[in-house]
Amino acid sequence: MTEAFAATWQPLPPEAVRILPLGGLGEIGLNMMVVEYRDELLIIDCGLMFPEPHMPGIDLVIPDISCLEDHTHRIRGLVLTHGHEDHIGAVPFLLRKLGFPTVYGSPLTLGLLRHRLAEHDLLGLAELVEVAPRQALELGAFHVELFRVTHSIVDGLGLAIRTHMGWIVHTGDFKLDQTPVDNQPTDLVRLAAYGEEGVLLLLSDSTNVEKKGFTLSEREVATAFGEIMPQARGLVVVATFSSNIHRIQQVVQAAVACGRKVVITGRSMEANTRIARELGYLKIPDDVLIDVRQARDLPRHRVAMLTTGSQGEPQSCLVRMSRDEFKQLPLEKGDTVILSSKFIPGNEKAINRLINHLYRRGSEVFYETTSEVHVSGHASQGELKMVLSLVRPDYFVPIHGEYRHLVKHAELARGMGVAGECIEVLEDGYPLCVSADGLVREPRLETGRVLVDGRGVGDVGHMELRDRRHVANHGLVVVMLTVSTSDGSILYGPELLTRGFVAEEETDLLEAARSQLWETLEEIAPETSGERETLEVEVRKCLRRFFNRSVERRPLILPIILEQ
């Protein structure tokens, strides 16, 4: 399945432009793209993704940017489309490696980024420049214009980059919300204008390409809140993504409308609402906000809580409430909980467990699959088609999606009249040259994913993950043995120590394994003459066979052999 990487970055053919996705084309998240023009580089987004099930213990995944190492002097800037973690989350880890390019983004995007950079003690080192919709940036060879897009976070931007062959339009993550909460819809006027002037290449968000029609407006959620909240007899808890400022605004409005004060809990919810209020994106009168202690003193039907934990995160306030472990403000029978969020694939089991526990507390629970308490932030087929018909690009590359989303977005574009040879289903690591001659996909560069575990970046690799999975699935048997260097005889052991393999009471099994191993070692002692490596191989072989036969398990066997 794997493929050799091309050696190096090729010189850009004259009069061409190149794009190189480092993440986000083949997965949801990890978004990062390099644009090369006239020997200069521009980077769009620098996001992370959350680990997959086969990466136990990993906290985050960030793009591998080693192919940029010798090219940082050519980077003219890093433009962030919006403030979601999968677009800005890798900045603190990669800014130094990128040579501290100037970072451009809207005020909220940079506000959220500043918070992250401060956590990494990088605030003083980063140069951040605020940009606004319809603003133009001259970054070396790049003339970049920014345009407003609506998304599940406010202050989202798309990019238009001027080349001598026409515009490159990058949508960022978007939907065409005609009635956004802040009345700032996606700038269809600019998109139409680029289309008229001539668009060389469209890069468009593929996340929701499997959804027919049009994504509902963010404002629709208010209807559901407006029905649920006034009828609720007890406390109302709303869990949502802490970056969804408009959602938060709507929760607050619904709460105020039925005479409830609002208490905010959860680290990221507290941080993001603070940032958004300071920057003027979120309007909450001071007298509406209360703390948990004040909430406890009010009648329950006078309080709404805003919090995180909608994905069933074990440490979150909501999960602790569901397990009756949040003593500051415990749930009571008759309370209402709204999960105003998507069930992110991979989290369903944890979310289900959360919901069941909430029902055990006697709460009424509203969630995506049973109520209209969430809308997506990504464009459905109707919106994707509208962007294609406004922009009418010469070439089209679907971005931001798993492989099947990219394929389906390509099919959708073909259905809109874009010729097959003008569409490329591109994946991470493949540079694509765009010139008057058409699209040329170049050999793959060395890119991939870097794992972050605690403070370590990249020090846990595939070998370590393999061992982790091995022990997770089969447990571990450590074998201790001291042998004589003179004649290979066993001076101590073999002693067996297990973890995660069988319960301690299973002494018979381990005793049988020990005897079997002893016999084997005695038998082969003359041949091995106590040679450590040979002995290790034999210990592994013997126990592997024994445990496979006796219990059909394959624990990780770790022989520790001392010589004396």
Added chain:
Amino acid sequence: MTEAFAATWQPLPPEAVRILPLGGLGEIGLNMMVVEYRDELLIIDCGLMFPEPHMPGIDLVIPDISCLEDHTHRIRGLVLTHGHEDHIGAVPFLLRKLGFPTVYGSPLTLGLLRHRLAEHDLLGLAELVEVAPRQALELGAFHVELFRVTHSIVDGLGLAIRTHMGWIVHTGDFKLDQTPVDNQPTDLVRLAAYGEEGVLLLLSDSTNVEKKGFTLSEREVATAFGEIMPQARGLVVVATFSSNIHRIQQVVQAAVACGRKVVITGRSMEANTRIARELGYLKIPDDVLIDVRQARDLPRHRVAMLTTGSQGEPQSCLVRMSRDEFKQLPLEKGDTVILSSKFIPGNEKAINRLINHLYRRGSEVFYETTSEVHVSGHASQGELKMVLSLVRPDYFVPIHGEYRHLVKHAELARGMGVAGECIEVLEDGYPLCVSADGLVREPRLETGRVLVDGRGVGDVGHMELRDRRHVANHGLVVVMLTVSTSDGSILYGPELLTRGFVAEEETDLLEAARSQLWETLEEIAPETSGERETLEVEVRKCLRRFFNRSVERRPLILPIILEQ
């Protein structure tokens, strides 16, 4: 969260009946229920469930039946409602412990069970008795009548048990399919008759209680197959659950209708189709079936493959095809793959990966979220209401569902006019007494879940799972040390060996840890005088602190200290 268990099984009050769920009330799967009447016991179903994400390496989960241990002489029979694993899968593990009660089931149910029992060398020991719909069984004090129900497996049954207070009706898993493929609908006539005679207690399937309206008929899937298959230019692969005989029948009919031969792959698909054909439930003319070699020799548009792997199971034929590792009949560009199955919660990531790989092979893929290629086997709200209005029970206990499903089914019954005090949201392990005085929930008995790993049943417990998860999340550090028994001085080591912790190249980190540990041990040597347990504690404490500070990780630390 945990609760003390009641000591023992209480004597049954006179003129009462008791039910005791051992599984399935609080989870999807693991279905097993005991009914006690006039000092005798009847068991309904004996199913397994598949492990949850926090149970790495576990193959299966079965009910804990230790509370039945002293009561096996009172068991008058085990009645199986249908042949799904979550209703029959624990029989091979528990039949002996239950004292080999006679097992009753429909021909297909017993056919599938026989296959499982044979794998466990239990076929000769089990007494299996075939039963038919509308048949009555006299099992000690129990007069049991069986009635036909439709479900995603053929030959499903519900039970009616006669008591002096009225009937107990147990629906099994069901839907009200009005046009089932075998023209054998759920026996509403009998349900109505029981309702007329008087139903004491209804136990009804809650799995789909969150779905509005009526579940579509199994026959609807044929429409989708009939559209997709004739248009497919290449090979068509259909993956479905191997127990869904009607689905398989419809796939075969659609294939034959467009001139395709059928090749069956996958161990359980091969076994189940063989059993179902032998028993007459599945009709496939011999000349339709071909093997893989013959399939390779035919034009691709003349072949349909039936297989498993719709949940993204790594060893399945379909997943190997998607990774281009199934050399017998590789997928080619333009082939069609239909996942005719539900995305079971917890499997989404694996299924997504499968679908993406299939697109990489150039296949067109149809699946539940984008096409009408699957219908559920469980009753939606409309059907649940219909059963409630036919049966009009005195008391109602929702069964087969997670906690929230049970609560919602209870609410639905209340909405149908069943009084609140006549409904009990019961969970596994709680006995419920039903008598003229009403419902009495009794203290919890010792029940739970037993983990099966390889050939071991119950020898991996919570401690072992905790260790597995610990190593999976943080890796492992083994510390070797030889100390002198005379003065506690270090004779050898400390040496550090890691697995799944950091890459081997990270020698600096491990060297720093080693020095830190050496210093600590030297310092405390006089106090510990080489005492093994004290040293172990100190090694753990020192390294835990060191790694937490340096890389913010908490590996499992395993000190191995030899004394000399």
